[in-house]
Amino acid sequence: MIAPLRRRRAAHRWEPRADAPAWRVVLVTLGAVAVAALVVTWVFVAYGVAPGEAWATIVRRTLLEPRGLSETVRKAIPLLLAGIGLLLAFRARFWNIGAEGQILAGAIGATAVALFTELPGPLVVPAMFLAGMLAGAAWGAVPALLKARMGVNEIITTLMFNYIALYLVRWLINGPWKARSATGFSYSERFPAEAVLPTLGATRLHWPTLAIALVLVAVVALLLARSRFGFEVEVLGRSPEAARYAGIDAGRVTLLLAALAAGAAGLAGVGEVAGIHRRLVEPTQLSLGYGYAAILVALLARGKALAVVPAALFLGFVFAAGDVMRVSLRLPSQLPDVVTGLVLLLVVASEPLTRGRWVRRDPTEAAATPAAEAPVAPPAAATAGAPAGGAAHASPDGEG
Amino acid sequence: MRVDAPGRAQGPALNVASLEVRGGEIVGIAGVAGNGQSELVAVVAGLRAPSAGTVEVDGREPGGGRRRRGARSQVDAGVALVPEDRTKVGVVGDLSVARNLALRHAHRRPFARGMWIDWQAVGRHSQSAVAAYDIATPSTGTPARLLSGGNVQKVILARELDRDPGVVVAVHPTYGLDVAATSQTHERLLAAAGRGAAVLLVSEDLDEVLSLSDRVAVLAGGRVVATMAAADADPEALGLAMAGVAA
Incomplete structure (x- = not known):
């Protein structure tokens, strides 16, 4: 034409x-x-x-074999935690792109407790989760404060904070926290045994983090559906003007949500260092982009807290399938x-x-x-x- | 209710407004749009803090002494607001009629139980409110944006007037409504005043202001330039005052 x-x-x-x-x-x-x-x-x-063979291999090695399935679920854990947090933040239109950095901040917090405190054995892991959550929340609270007080665009700040966290981890493992044995690659000292999470059998599935993640999803679902806070989030997310009229303090709600979201991502960081690596490692190995993939988890779940579970499992499958493609299919x-x-x-x-x-x-x-x-x-x-x-x-x- | 807001001059905003509305009285605000009406409403309803001055309800400042909590202090002090923009501000379009009926009261009994919301109480209240205010809606679960303008206004009136507020601020309450909805709105406002509320009526419709109000206050350049009894308000004098010509 x-x-x-x-x-x-x-x-x-x-x-x-x-x-x-x-x-x-x-x-x-x-x-x-x-x-x-x-x-x-x-x-x-x-x-x-051959596509048929490739798909068969992927399905077998990620879903059918017990070890493969455990890898799929294991990779879904940080996605669950960061994803449920982002879902909360997105519900109130706080566009947090910074889960990746908040995961790293959580890992730093956990590492600090694991390597540099003298707590009695059974208290170490709870203290690590607490420290990781607080570190993540603090990392996420800064952009939220900037937004609430000065109207700074959170998309930019949360994204930039990812890089600050990344280089902070890199500096720590190359500088003050560098292991004595580390030549070539950089990493921190290995965590003591009481700072390592138990795993399911011979797999790398650190189940305490999974349990925390599932409980958190349930709590968020309950909060959104039944609490005053959930109602405020809903009103604020759908109409900021009506929220102001309804007497909802947008700054307070946003700050709380952002801190909750970032705290959840921080927990994910704790799981990665305490459950998988057992030391602070190179940031791109520590989190394989889970914080960015979690954005997709939250979007796939479309505001429904419980839908985060299938969405995270699906992306866990994508990550696990990626390993299969790289290793088995080259x-x-x-x-x-x-x-x-x-x-x-x-x-x-x-x-x-x-x-x-x-x-x-x-x-x-x-x-x-x-x-x-x-x-x-x-x-x-x-x-x-x-x-x-x-x-x-x-x-x-x-x-x- | 009493407003004293000798604010700093900021554009056409509220400059000096001193206004008192007694319980059971309707005071109409006459004025050309942009002479401080929306600022007056925002200050009275707590949507905006005055740069100086006070708003008193029953001789007390809502949320007095403590840190300001926006409109919530005013809601708790019994200040109702029928906002100018009923679809964007007055209701949340995506939320159900039932939830919109609880919108400004969800933090209080009977809707709130501690940190939780009793959705059954919200549902029960919505059933009775829909019946009492004659709201035409397929169900209380229908999103508010599917309702006609008149029925959205009924939802707002039901929410704002149902709890016998001490102060009612109504902004262009009948703008765009049909005859039946208009007269119903007028009756509701008169009934609220009859129950002892201090009603502040802001309207572009001078006939409406004159027919409903006990007193009329003229706002020009952010100042209350004249107040007069509505019964002996001379339209010409009113017009001159609105234009800012000294009486």
């Missing part, structure tokens, strides 16, 4: 809906995940890996990032599909349009000026 600027009139019309039924949200989310899986399959083919180690990025993109792009549907135009309405226009054009084929949400049109739920 010559006239690229002329918008062709589609045969279908987008009809927004008042509210998104739960089944529709689940279906659209699964659709987004399915599209991501398709793209990954294409990547397998491009790298000359694919590039960046592939898991590609997958999380894809899912993020597709979930965000498919959001409008949860809130509306395509309906066929009324024929009389179509007759009123100029004759020069193409009579039948499915919306996906519309090139110029594709309607919002068109990007996600490949989702199987598109015509719902």
Whole structure:
């Protein structure tokens, strides 16, 4: 066609809906995940890996074998903790991008207790969790204070705080906390035995952290559904103007939420150092981008606290699958990032599909349009000026 | 209720306003928009702190002495507000009618039990409020944004007037409403005053102000430039005062 600027009139019309039924949200989310899986399959083919065999290997090594399953769940733990915190923060429109740094801050707090205090044995682990939570909360409270008092954009500050935390950890393990035995790689001294979390059998599944995470999810679900605080968060998240009218102290609620969210991420950091590494290590090994993936966990859960559990398990699977792809299939180690990025993109792009549907135009309405226009054009084929949400049109739920 | 706000001059904001509304009385604010009405309302309702001066309810400052808690101090002191923007401020569109009916009172009994909210109490209250205020809604679980403007206003009136507030501030309470909803709103405000509330009515509709009010205060340039009994308010004198011409 010559006239690229002329918008062709589609045969279908987008009809927004008042509210998104739960089944529709689940279906659209699964659709987004399915599209991501398709793209990954294409990547397998491009790298000359037989896709059927690749998927079989991934499923076997992440879900079917006990050891693989434990790795999937193990990687879901920090995602659960950071994810439930971010869900809270996002509910009140506090866009915390800083869970990664808050995880590192929590790890620093736990390490300080593990290496430099003389507590009686049974108190060490609880003290580490407490210190990690407080360190994470403090790390997250600074951007929240800046936002509440001075209106500083929290997206920028929380993101920048990630780098400060990263270099802080690097400085500690190369400087004051550097292990005497460390040559080449840098890390801290090994934690004493009483500062190490028990694991399930021979796996690396540090179950105390998992238990804390699940309890926290349940508590947050209860708080959001039944508490005054939960109601304030709900009002504030939906209408800041109405919240002010309702006498809700937005600054206080935001600060509290941000601290809670960051404290949860801090707990995740404790689990990583005390359950997996047993020392403070290079920050990019300590957290494999869990703080960023947790953003996706919170988005996938769409404000529902309990939905964080399947969302975190799914991303735990993506991380575990990434290991399988790298080790068993010899694919590039960046592939898991590609997958999380894809899912993020597709979930965000498919959001409008949860809130509306395509309906066929009324024929009389179509007759009123100029004759020069193409009579039948499915919306996906519309090139110029594709309607919002068109990007996600490949989702199987598109015509719902 | 009494307002003394000799504030610093900040644009067309509230400059010097000294205003007293007695219980059982409706005082209408006449004035051209932008002469301090919204600032007066914000100060009285606690949405904004006056840079100087005081708001007293029953001779006491709401939340007096303690750190200000925004509108909540005023709510607790019995100051009701029917806000100007009923869909954006007055209700949370995504929330149910039942929750909107509890919006400004969720921190108190009977809705609050310690740190928890008794949603059953909220539900029971909404049933009776929907019946008493004749709110047309498919159910109390319907999101408020699906209601018509008149019914949204009924939700707000039900919430604000149901607890026999000592002070009622109503801003453009009938703007955009149909005849039936308008007369119902007027009746509700008169009934509130009849029960002893001090009613501050801010409206662009001069007829409304004159017909409902006992006294009319004219706001011009952020100052109360004249107060007069509504019964013998001369429209011409009122117009001149509103235009800022000294009487």
